Amino acid sequence: MMFNKLKIHQQNLRKSLIATQQLLSNLENTNTDIIIMQEPYTRNSNKILGFPSNSHMYQTDENSIPKTGIFVNNLNLYCKKIEKFTNAWMTTIQIQLFKSLLVICNVYIEPNTISSHHIEFLRDLLKTYENVPLILTGDFNARHTLWNDRIINKHGECIYDLIIEFDLFLHNNKNATCLTINGTSIIDLTLSNHRATPHVKNWTTKINHQTIFDHALIGFEYGPDEKIPQRMYNTTRRFNEKKADWTKFKEYFDLETINNITRNIEHAQTTNTIDYNILRLTEIIQKAALHSIPIIKRSNYHKKSQWWDNELKCMQIVVQNKRYLFTKERDPRDRQCRYDEYKLSRNIFINTMRKKKLQKWKEFIEEIDTNNTWGNTHKQIKQKLNPKTYTLPILDDFPPSDHRKIIENIVNSMFPTHHNLLDRQLHQNTSPEQEYNISKEYIESLISKSSSKKAPGSDNITNAMLKPDKQDYHDYHNYRPISLLPNIGKLLEKILQFEIQNFLMTNNKINPQQHGFTRSKSTITALQAIKTKILTEKRQKLTSLIAIDFTGAFDNADWSIIIDNMHQLQLPQHLIQMMHSYFQHRTITMKHNTNEYSKVMTKGCPQGSPLSPLLWNILINKLLDTFNTSNASIYAYADDLTVICSATKLDDLHMALTNSMHFINSFSHSHNLKINFTKTKILNFHKKTFNHPVIIDSNIIEIVDKMKILGVTFENHHIKSKLNFGTHIKNVMNKAMKIKNVIFNYCKNTFGIDNKKRRNLFKGMIRPILTYGSEIWSDQINKKQKNSLESIQHQLLKNSVMGFKTVSKMCVQSLTKTVSLNTHINIKKMKFFHKCNIQRIDTDDINKYIQDYKKTKITEILSQTNENFKSFFVNNFIPNFIHTNFYTTQFLTGHGPFGEYFHKLRIIDNPSCTCDNSSMQNPSHLLLNCPHYSSIKRELNLHHIMDLPSFIVNKENFKRFKKLCKYIHDHLRSIEASNRQSHYQNDHTR
Template sequence: MQNIPDILALQEPYVFKNRVPFPLSSRMFHSNMLDNVIYCSIIILNKSLIVKKLDNFTNSFATAILIQTKLSSLVFVNIYLHSNIFCDIHQNYFTSILSTYSNLPIIFCGDFNARNPYWNDSTTNRNGYKFKEVITSHNLIVLNDKSKTCRNASIIDLTITNSKAYSYITNWNVTRLTEISDHETINFNISSPNDEFGRHYIKSTWKFVENNMQNFVDNINPDKIQELNLLINNCHDSFDIDLVISKLSKIYIEAAYLSLPVRKSSSFPKKFSWWTPNLEAQKRHFHYIKNLYYRRDPRVSEDEYKIIRNNYTRSIRLAKRESFRSFLEDAESNTHYGNTFKLIKSLLNKVNNQIPMIDQVSTSSKPVVMNQMLNALFPDDVTSNDNMVARNIRNHHFNFNNLISTTSANFNYGDFSIWKTLTNGCPQGGALSPLLWIILLNNLLVSYNIPNSKIVAFADDITIICWASSIIELTGKIKTCIEYVENWCDNRKLSINHSKTNILYLFNNSKPIINLNNGTSIHPCDTMKILGLTFGNHRHRNKLNFTPHILNTTNKIQRISNILFALIGNTWGISHKKRVNLYKGMIRPAIMYGYQIWGDKLIVKTKNKLNSIQHHILLKSIYAYQTVSCNIVCILNNVEKLTDYIDSSLITYKIQDKAVRKIVMALRKKHSINNYFNHVNDNFKSFFPTSHIPYFFKPNFFNVQFITGHGLFMSYLHRINVKPSPACECGHSYQDPSHILFNCSLHRQFQHNISSPSEFMLNKCNLSLFNNFCKGYIISHY
């Protein structure tokens, strides 16, 4: 069929697992089962039709639906009657439905197994005789012509309407669409010049929320409505009515824009953008074979069906994979990082925007639940370490009295909004909360005068540094400092959170527990984190141990790297340049945080760990094997080792002039890369006589194997114990990239008039020949 039908009426349909095998997107209405058999069904393929099943008139031999039109409705009934069984039950059914919906157009269609010359058949049977009485008694109209509908011998498939539906039927015809049925296919159009079918309108400009409807009504301009009433009284024809409707629609639209939230168009790409015409053709062929197989057609075997099914599912997976890789590569974009960076950020910063206890309640109860939650977050009477009473601020003679007494908290969820006036304390997370806290804390910082100690304040906590000549004197000093802070807090109705209070001893002897007068104890810890830097005690008295910070950082970067490795591959993913930019702009700054403090305190083990994590990321940037040396990786990426970069940053970060700092960093980088070049293998030097890499050279999975010598070559595979011999298939005793490029007789037709590997890097033309050769060789040997 050229055009997909809107409605299918099936009799004696094939049923698989109590269901007619049609796509799940279609709506299906079945007759009631008789002896576990469905005898008729109606399939709605047009999703926009508004259809309702008539349960009172759906039984074992009939399926009835009501199709909504703009002006009224239409009743559509699909019938299947067994041969010679027409009785009072069937006659009463037709009488009942015709009387119930006497004012609506009604269409009957189906396999009646009824023969009668009244509809141009050659003979009469019991069903035909009885059904003829129904037709004449209710003034029904038979639309069949002389076309045979079954086995080219009889007319038992009928289309019948009442007088109101007769004008709805056009283009009635009989065709042969399938060879697996004894019956012909009957097609017809349902339409009316005075009416049309209602449609589902899913999309809307506004979000219609129950709580906003009163606001919508209030924004309707009463003056314009009054003018419209005067205009209605003067209507004389249809044009005047259309004008009134247009003006009324405009009034409603203006009110909607003033009161209702507008739907935002999705920023995501079109759904199923990976779907192609080739997949559509495969889908149709698969469903055709699937239907034949489920009907046990001898033309389709089980093996053939599985092969076609597996090919179809494999094609879908490949199409999705290619579409996702194209999205990640973002080849048409000129951004530095591409969509891979956005995806990594979204995976690292997952935020749950759902509140289950609100989602589970009814719409009318949501404001009540939100108000209860807001009162729980900001109670009117509570004592906590974050609480700050208003009178403590007033003592400083700042004009905050009005601010504190009028502060409110707002809770928004979806289209609901709840406000609460704060009667106690300063809200945590408020815009002025840090400033108010500093004003309150300033008194502690100014009044603190305990000898051999120093107090340091941060945004929301304080740190006290103590020193003494003995452990006993030190523990006493610590207790004195803590008690001083506790007394200051008690005078302002604050309290110290002892569970968050830590003590770090910077000596190697036994570390005592501090027992306070109020009965609480503070235990010593091995590490402490201040402003994102984790450190501990070092075995040397004049040093701090920053190894915990390096371990925490590498664990965090390892998680980012794992996500990155899942989004890039050797033959797909973002380009080499974007991979390096991603490392320089996202990963390396995260590693370098606070390097001015810990950069010169690294031990050999932590240096190796930092260089290792950079090496594994940059390996992916040049699509290289894991065994490629760190020196080659740094040269091809034009990135110095992480420890060398830290040393250069330590030397230059105190230089105020940015231009001078940039020059010094560039000179040190050049010196480091020249030093790396002195320690690379001879194969790499044969392609690049100096450490300078031409700007037009772009590493890829194929050419990097030849340049590094680490790839599908017998010499390399023998070295890592994969192959028993380094000999080439041509008979030469040693197969390396140079032999394949210039001397191997098996690849003579691909070799060019170039005498040395370095000539491939002289210009873009030679490099293109080299890339094509590398790709052809690797693909043929993979």
């Protein structure tokens, strides 16, 4: 996708939020591509503020206040910051043209501060890019008669010398660029070198006297001889299914045509007939979608802020007019009055703007109209933790004219041509025939189980229609492409996957040490087998572990070997024939903008296919079956291989390690696989050192002191009966703390999603991280590590009930109905050991047993809460409708702005209520007996309540109770604020 010119605007914002919003408002419908700004609004931080949160904003990364910035409003431009020439006073970016670059440099030099440092920096920039189109623009605070200013200052002399030295073209005309009460000046300049000058057009300035700006809005266009490329987001998700008319969609399906296609497929004699009819069906679905589902529209430019409304526009006009009247007033007394009026209206405008912005943000984050935990808050947290990038440095850092060739090289490198023996193997009919029947109901069940969130293939058909780490990204090895497969094709893959898997499992064809993508197996079963073996051997022998990594395992799976292995596993012939057909004429297509390259695949299992893990298991199964190295055991989870070796003597252990590696390396060579020796490591569970390294094909296998296996980090422990998981716990803690800090930014006590969503967020997002693999490591860690994990849970649950820092674990766990982390881990272990027959529980219904166990634990927790809490829940039972907020939590726990609580903390001397001097100010008194709140209780129809449990006896009472708590809380806080003000005034008087 190409276009002919760039529309660029430049503005000095005078560090003003109002100016920033006015600029965005003025340029709202102009489709400006680039906004160059000086003195942006930062609020004295190191970030430019006031622009959309997902803005393509380029500024300095230094820990200093940026004085310049470049906002790229056109999301599809190929832009990149030039780090060498970006600092607090200068921002430089490059824009990729079709065959060359355009460099734009934005400068702000404060008045009377220009130095040799500035000049040398600019001189270096101009020399570096003398043969590239370069635009140098900004507020130089430079005045000179060369650009029609009245006077010459030091800044002007220095910039004049640069213009002469580098033969720069000055685009300014006689119009002033800065207007103040002291007069006009021309200090905002636009310069270009000889490469850029012919292409800079329509340079204009615009000063509106009734605006907030002192500086003119400068605008110009850049129209190169070559086209300007734009990034296209090639997505297969074409239709907006949220706005689909499914009734109309169904009307486009003619039953007779569908039946005809079905009959043609059922009686097909060749694969071409099947392909033709599937294509017809695909076209029918696509046509129906085009007529009933709107196409997703994607704008090239940032959308305007939703909180900017007509009220703010009117207020903005008022502020501008008052400022204009103030600047034009000459009488000092009237001028001060005008200024006071302007300042008052400006402050009201800013406060209103902030309130509206905050209110819209709260509505966006809280989503009070939905119970979905995984809405906007969850998305914001995920984006903060793992920022999405839509750039491909391997392509974007090169001219678009080279993209087609680069794409071809990427595809050929990732998917090299491989000559296999598929045709010969098709005739090796060594497998029995079986009756094979796929019912309509079975197909419908597969469709219903398919996720609608998965990206569709090149046909744009989604399942909903069928349902009604930082690395060198210039290296293709560091990319893991996910294949976007047609969903109709995925149905066939799921059928094949189920039938093949069912045959292999029923007939015990898969080696029991394969734990990946196998029924009743998981990463945890693999880790349990590895842990058990290590501990068994470690007690009596020297033990070591090898973790083997294959280079591009799935991408290099040999189809002919897979078919050969299927014959050896005696799979039914029709399944082998279908797989043979499945491998034929498969193409891989890579698209980037308008470029695409396709290639016929000859090997590999596409990542994203339901079949790929199973095909890999068939390929690697022979290794597991034939592995017979002495003193060694092998375990697999898909392509993750682990070998545990043990021996009484160090030399025998070394031999076992070497022989194991030779065996696996030999298998890899014969099966066209390649071991990645740089990622293959050895972990010793002993303190001895080998006399010489383990060497395979001239590659030394590195020995490490810790190793991550299937997400759990193992280390040696000095006690022979234990393993060390200290690093794993530390990593888990760091990860959880990082997530916790992000969550706390979006979930405050009086701001953010409600209690129920916060609790679900913890249970679904953080607790799985804290407890992953706990079945393996929980009996190997110490009490301090367990307490650290419990502490993180407590902090997050305390946030979910919006309680004070001093609220106890028992109160928090009771309100959230969440057992301690240690109890949760024990439950996970019980279920796992019971399922794996390691330690069976004497029960017919394990789920009911676990539920009863949880209830018992929660009852125990409730019995340990404070007396204030128990006074509400006298029956040791918390109803399901109890979802607390910031106010109710304070009254339920007794930790709030109450005299009794503050007295315990020694914040105040007198714990009595203000209604009299004899009653202790606590939740019980305030809710039941305090006369200050009789009227509000009568309004809420709570005046008849005589005890605390009655406030929460039913859902309606609890709703009123929430309102009462908020009213009392706000009243107590207002009294507190009033007392502080009185003390301050008394101290000030003294």
